[in-house]
Amino acid sequence: MNRSAGGAVDAAVARPLAILCGAGAFPLEVAAEARRAGREPFLIGIVGSTDAAIGAFPHVWLRMGEVGRLFAALKEREIGEMAMIGAMTRPEFADLRLDWGAVKRAAELAQLFRRGDNGLLVGLAAIFEREGVRIVGAHEVAPRLATPAGRLGARPVSPEDQADIALGARLVETLSDFDAGQGAVVANGRVLAIEAAEGTDAMLARVAELRASGRLRLKGPAGVLVKAPKRGQDLRLDMPAIGPLTIEGAARAELRGVALAAGQVLVVERERCARDADAAGLFVIGFQA
Amino acid sequence: MNRSAGGAVDAAVARPLAILCGAGAFPLEVAAEARRAGREPFLIGIVGSTDAAIGAFPHVWLRMGEVGRLFAALKEREIGEMAMIGAMTRPEFADLRLDWGAVKRAAELAQLFRRGDNGLLVGLAAIFEREGVRIVGAHEVAPRLATPAGRLGARPVSPEDQADIALGARLVETLSDFDAGQGAVVANGRVLAIEAAEGTDAMLARVAELRASGRLRLKGPAGVLVKAPKRGQDLRLDMPAIGPLTIEGAARAELRGVALAAGQVLVVERERCARDADAAGLFVIGFQA
Numbered sequence: 001m002n003r004s005a006g007g008a009v010d011a012a013v014a015r016p017l018a019i020l021c022g023a024g025a026f027p028l029e030v031a032a033e034a035r036r037a038g039r040e041p042f043l044i045g046i047v048g049s050t051d052a053a054i055g056a057f058p059h060v061w062l063r064m065g066e067v068g069r070l071f072a073a074l075k076e077r078e079i080g081e082m083a084m085i086g087a088m089t090r091p092e093f094a095d096l097r098l099d100w101g102a103v104k105r106a107a108e109l110a111q112l113f114r115r116g117d118n119g120l121l122v123g124l125a126a127i128f129e130r131e132g133v134r135i136v137g138a139h140e141v142a143p144r145l146a147t148p149a150g151r152l153g154a155r156p157v158s159p160e161d162q163a164d165i166a167l168g169a170r171l172v173e174t175l176s177d178f179d180a181g182q183g184a185v186v187a188n189g190r191v192l193a194i195e196a197a198e199g200t201d202a203m204l205a206r207v208a209e210l211r212a213s214g215r216l217r218l219k220g221p222a223g224v225l226v227k228a229p230k231r232g233q234d235l236r237l238d239m240p241a242i243g244p245l246t247i248e249g250a251a252r253a254e255l256r257g258v259a260l261a262a263g264q265v266l267v268v269e270r271e272r273c274a275r276d277a278d279a280a281g282l283f284v285i286g287f288q289a
Numbered sequence: 290m291n292r293s294a295g296g297a298v299d300a301a302v303a304r305p306l307a308i309l310c311g312a313g314a315f316p317l318e319v320a321a322e323a324r325r326a327g328r329e330p331f332l333i334g335i336v337g338s339t340d341a342a343i344g345a346f347p348h349v350w351l352r353m354g355e356v357g358r359l360f361a362a363l364k365e366r367e368i369g370e371m372a373m374i375g376a377m378t379r380p381e382f383a384d385l386r387l388d389w390g391a392v393k394r395a396a397e398l399a400q401l402f403r404r405g406d407n408g409l410l411v412g413l414a415a416i417f418e419r420e421g422v423r424i425v426g427a428h429e430v431a432p433r434l435a436t437p438a439g440r441l442g443a444r445p446v447s448p449e450d451q452a453d454i455a456l457g458a459r460l461v462e463t464l465s466d467f468d469a470g471q472g473a474v475v476a477n478g479r480v481l482a483i484e485a486a487e488g489t490d491a492m493l494a495r496v497a498e499l500r501a502s503g504r505l506r507l508k509g510p511a512g513v514l515v516k517a518p519k520r521g522q523d524l525r526l527d528m529p530a531i532g533p534l535t536i537e538g539a540a541r542a543e544l545r546g547v548a549l550a551a552g553q554v555l556v557v558e559r560e561r562c563a564r565d566a567d568a569a570g571l572f573v574i575g576f577q578a
Contacts, residue, residue, distance in 0.1 A: 090506070116479060171467050178460050180480035190405065191469035194483040197505050198495055206487055206495070216486050217379070 016040050017141055018079045018133070021050040022086025026241070026268045030085045031057050033142035042077055044070065049088060064091045067109075068101015074133055081134045083141050084237065090117060121237040137236035138266055145270070147286040149262040153274040155283035157257065161224055163189065165259040165287055168226030173289075176231035182240045185255065187223030192216065200227065200242070204249030211254060221256045221281065228261035228289050235264065243268030247276045247284070257283030264289060306430055307331050307368045307422070310339040311375025315530070315557045319374045320346050322431035331366055333359065338377060353380045356398075357390015363422055370423045372430050373526065379406060410526040426525035427555055434559070436575035438551040442563040444572035446546065450513055452478065454548040454576055457515025462578075465520035471529045474544065476512030481505065489516065489531070493538030500543055510545045510570065517550035517578050524553060532557030536565045536573070546572030553578060 017039045021027035028051065031041040043059035045052075050061075060073050074082065093113035098106060105127065112123035125135045139146040151157070157165070168186040171194070175181030183195035185207050192210070195203045204225065210216035229240050242258065242265060250258050258277070260267070263286075267273055277284045306328045310316035317340065320330040332348035334341075339350075349362050363371070382402035387395060394416065401412035414424045428435040440446070446454070457475040460483070464470030472484035474496050481499070484492045493514065499505035518529050531547065531554060539547050547566070549556070552575075556562055566573045 167467070171469075174463060174466070175480075175483075177463070178456070178480050180460075180483065184485075190486075191464075191467050192486045194464075194469065194485050196473075196483050197479075197481045197499055199504075202495070206491070210486055215488075 015081060016042055016077055016079045017136075018042050018044060018074055018077075018082040020044045020082060020084045021046065021054055022084070022088040023049050023051070024086050024268075025051060025053070026243070026266075027051070027085040028053055028056070029268060030083065030138050030142045030145065033145055034083075037142065037144075039141060042073075042079060044073070046088070050086075063097045065096030065102050066099045067105060068099040071101055071131055071133075074131075080132060081136050081141075082128060083136050083138055084121075085138055090120070118238065122234065125234075125237055135236050137239055139235055139239060139263065145266050145268075146263050147260040147265045147267055149286045149288060152267070152270070152284035152286065153277040153282070155257060155278065155281065157259075157283050157285050160188070161256055161259075161283065164224045165226055165285070167191070168224060168259065169228060169261070169287065169289060172226060172228045173231060179230060182229060183225060183227045185223050185225050185253070187218055187255075192223055200225070200240075201245060201249050204246070204253045204255075207253040207255075208249070218254070221254050223253065223255045225250050225253075225255055225258045227259070227265050229264050239266050240264070241266035241268055242273070244272050244276055247273050247280065247282065250282055251276075251280035255282060257285065259285050259287050261289035262286035304370060305329050305331055305366055305368045306425075307333060307363055307366075307371040309333045309371060309373045310335065310343055311373070311377040312338050312340070313375050313557075314340060314342070315532070315555075316340070316374040317342055317345070318557060319372065319427050319431045319434060322434055323372075326431065326433075328430060331362075331368060333362070333371075335377070339375075352386045354385030354391050355388045356394060357388040360390055360420055360422075363420075369421060370425050370430075371417060372425050372427055373410075374427055379409070407527065411523065414523075414526055424525050426528055428524055428528060428552065434555050434557075435552050436549040436554045436556055438575045438577060441556070441559065441573035441575065442566040442571070444546065444567065444570065446548075446572050446574050449477070450545055450548075450572065453513045454515055454574070456480070457513060457548065458517060458550070458576060458578060461515060461517045462520060468519060471518060472514060472516045474512050474514050474542070476507055476544075481512055489514070489529075489535060490538050493535070493542045493544075496542040496544075497538070507543070510543050512542065512544045514539050514542075514544055514547045516548070516554050518553050528555050529553070530555035530557055531562065533561050533565055536562050536569065536571065539571055540565075540569035544571060546574065548574050548576050550578035551575035 019041050034041050043054040043057045045054045045061045047063050112120050164186040168184045171184050172181050180196050183200045185193040193203045193207050227240050323330045332343040332346045334343045334350045336352045401409050453475040457473045460473050461470050469485050472489045474482040482492045482496050
C-alpha cells in the first residue's frame with residue numbers, strides 16, 4: 001500500500017493504528033513503515049521495556065497490567081486495530097499492576113496466565129477483539145518488513161545450498177507437528193542444530209562454539225540457517241524475525257547463508273542486514289515455503 | 290548370558306574378544322562385564338586417549354594409524370570379534386601415524402576420511418570384517434549395560450511424565466528421517482530442546498541455563514530427557530549412552546527424570562546413576578521404543 005493507491009490509503013488514514021511496543025527498535029521501524037503506508041500510528045510504551053524513542057510518535061506510557069488505561073486510550077482515539085510488536089518479557093500475574101480495567105477482568109486474566117506463552121497471547125488477543133480492537137500483524141501493516149522472495153543481498157545461492165535449504169525447510173515443517181522449531185542449521189545435508197526454547201541467537205552461538213572448539217569440523221563457510229514459522233502459527237501474535245544480530249550470529253558460526261520463508265519472517269533493519277551479510281560473505285534469501 | 294548357561298559360555302570362552310578402547314572408564318566396564326559373561330577380553334589402548342587402567346586386562350597400546358600392528362595383534366591371539374567402545378576423537382588423516390599395514394590400505398583409508406563420522410565408522414568396520422574380525426556392540430557383549438525396561442532408580446513416573454516421554458520418543462523417532470536427534474527435553478507437552486550435533490550434555494546445560502536466566506519459566510522440577518537411537522542406527526558402531534554426568538546435567542536442568550529406549554541406550558555406571566538420580570529426585574526409566 002502506498003500513496004498512489006489513492007482511495008484505499010485515505011480509508012486507511014481514517015483508521016488509526018495502535019502499536020503495543022515491546023523492547024528494541026523494531027516497533028519504531030513498524031511505526032515508520034506503517035506511516036509510509038499511510039497509517040497514523042499511536043504507540044503504546046511499556047514502562048521498563050519499550051525504547052524511549054517512541055516519543056517521536058504520538059504515544060502513551062503504561063505499566064504492565066494497566067488494562068483499563070490501555071482500553072481508555074484506544075477508545076479515546078477511536079482505534080480499532082492494534083499490532084503487538086517486539087519482544088515482551090512475560091510478567092508473573094502477581095507482578096502485574098492491575099488498574100480498575102484489569103481488576104474487572106482479573107479472573108479471566110489469571111486464567112490466561114496459567115497458559116503457555118502462545119496460549120496467553122491468543123487469550124489476550126481475544127480480549128482485545130471482544131472490545132472491538134482487531135489485532136493485526138507487522139506483515140499486514142508493514143508488509144515491506146517481511147522477507148521478500150529471492151535474494152536480499154549480493155551473494156548467490158549454490159545448488160548445494162538449495163539442497164540444504166530444502167532439507168532445513170522440510171525439517172522445520174515437520175517439527176510443526178510438535179509445536180517446536182522455528183529454525184535449524186543444516187550443512188552439506190547434515191543437521192547441525194535445531195531450535196527449540198533457546199531461540200535463534202543461542203542456536204547460532206552454539207554452532208559457532210562447536211566449530212571453534214573443534215567438536216564440529218567443517219572446512220570454511222558451511223551451513224545454512226533456515227527459518228520459518230510453525231505451520232498454523234498466528235503471525236499476528238508471534239512472527240519469526242531476524243535482524244543484524246542474526247546476521248552477526250550466522251557470520252560467527254561461519255555459515256554460508258540465511259534462508260527465510262518468504263512473507264512469513266520479518267527482517268528488522270533490512271538494508272543493514274543485507275549490507276552486513278554482503279560484508280560477511282553470507283547469502284540471505286527468501287524461499288517459498 | 291551367565292555361567293549357568295553352561296555350554297554356551299564355554300563356546301564363548303573359546304572366542305576371545307578384542308575391545309578397541311576410546312576415552313573414559315566405560316571400555317573397562319564393558320571389559321569387566323564381558324568377562325563376567327564368560328569372555329576373555331583383550332584391550333586395545335590408543336596412546337593419548339585411552340585410560341591407563343586398561344593395564345588391569347591383557348592389552349596392547351597402539352597409536353592412531355597403526356593398522357598393521359592392530360591386525361597382527363588380533364591375528365596372533367586368534368581374535369575374531371571386536372567391540373569399539375568409548376568416545377574417540379576423530380583424527381585428521383594427515384595426523385595418522387601410518388604403519389606398513391596402514392600404508393597398504395592408505396588409498397582406501399584416505400577415502401574413508403572424506404566421509405562423515407558415521408560413514409568413516411561404517412567403512413572402518415567393513416575393513417575389519419573383510420579381515421575376518423566381526424564388529425560387535427557393547428549391548429551384545431555386555432547386555433547388562435544396556436537400559437532395562439522399567440524403572441532404574443526409586444522414583445516413580447507419573448501419567449504426565451509418561452505423556453512427555455511419549456511425545457519425546459515420537460519426536461526423536463521423527464527426527465530419524467533427518468538423520469538427526471538422539472535426544473530431546475520435553476516438559477508438560479512442550480519441547481524445550483532438541484539435540485543435534487552438540488550432544489546430550491550440552492543440550493541439558495542449555496536447558497539449565499535457560500531456566501537459571503529466567504528465559505524459561507517452569508515451576509519446580511519439570512521436563513524429561515528422552516534418549517533413543519536413530520531408526521536404523523548401527524548400535525555396534527554408535528550406541529547412545531548416558532552416565533553419571535547425564536544424571537548430573539538432568540539435575541542441574543531441574544528435570545523430573547530421564548527416559549531411555551530400553552535395550553538401545555547404554556548406561557555407564559548404572560548403580561551410581563540410579564543412586565545419583567534417587568538423591569536428585571529424578572526418575573530413570575527404560576521405555577519400549
